[in-house]
Amino acid sequence: MSTIAFIGVGNMGGPMARNLLKAEHAVTAFDLSASVLEPVLKAGAKKAATANEAVTDADIVVTMLPAGQHVRSVYLDNGILGAAKKGALLIDSSTIDIDSARIVHAAAEKAGFDFLDAPVSGGVGGAEAGTLTFMCGGSEKAFARGLPALEKMGKRIVLAGGAGAGQAAKICNNMLLAISMIGTCEAFVLAEKLGLDPQKLFDIASTSSGQCWSLTTYCPVPGPVPTSPSNRGYAGGFASALMLKDLKLAQAAAQSSGATTPLGAEATQLYSLLAAKGQGGLDFSGIIKMLRGEI
Secondary structure (H helix, E strand, O other), rough: OOEEEEOOOOHHHHHHHHHHOOOOOEEEEEEEOHHHHHHHOOOOOEEEEOOHHOOOOEEEEEEOOOOOHHHHHOOOOHHHHHHOOOOOOOEEOOOOOHHHHHHHHHHHHHOEEEEEOOOOOOOOHHHHOOOOEEEEEEEEEHHHHHHHHHHOOEEEEEEEEEOOHHHHHHHHHHHHHHHHHHHHHHHHHHHOEEEEHHHHHHHOOOOOOOOOOOHHHHOOOOOOOOOOHHHHHHOOOOEEEHHHHOOOOOOOHHHHHHHHHHHHHHHHHHHHHHHOOOOOOOOHHHHHHHOOOOO
């Protein structure tokens, strides 16, 4: 089994690292927060004092960090690229801007490392269950090297293309998800106003042309899909603040590439308003509460 360094073991990185430990990989972990590091250490990981110390003997390095500036800082600026052992595979599973991903890709290649940008979809539940989807950008060689470890953390691993393609796939997917969720919420709000039973709307739309993941797997009203966050007061799941982050990344990419995304722009505005109301911790399906005028 490989020796793996895991940098960033919070809500997503923590369960991902624990799944690697369950698969009998040797994991050395680092995080600035002692509280999020503790469960990984209890699961059997070795503690590192710094990110650079964590990667010194690692065959594979996995990072899960908040934003592009953190990824650039950890890899560049006398970071991982200078501390990792020769031949290590570097995998960044953060969701960041495409430019940052490509900058780190280029620097890693220049330093002689294989690198994948490999953001994930599936949320905390998918991270816990080991059913994440990994959207990877990089060479076929790097992908083949990373696949055995990624398969211990995810159910579907896709090579989307070259450097930055993983990030591109992630933000396009999540922009579509946000738009479809808003549309689904609007349909249920209208149905309520018209006196239509939400279960009846679900039964009809889920087997008709309105069918989508936001409806059938993540229904924004309680009842039809018992596992959706709507049954838990919109707690847990995928936070609205994280959806807003991804939407902003998509809008920045749209602007830089000249793409026209009016619905993506509107979705960004709506989730910005939800965050401004202090509801960034609400699951993103909870935007239905704002559409109802409840918040």
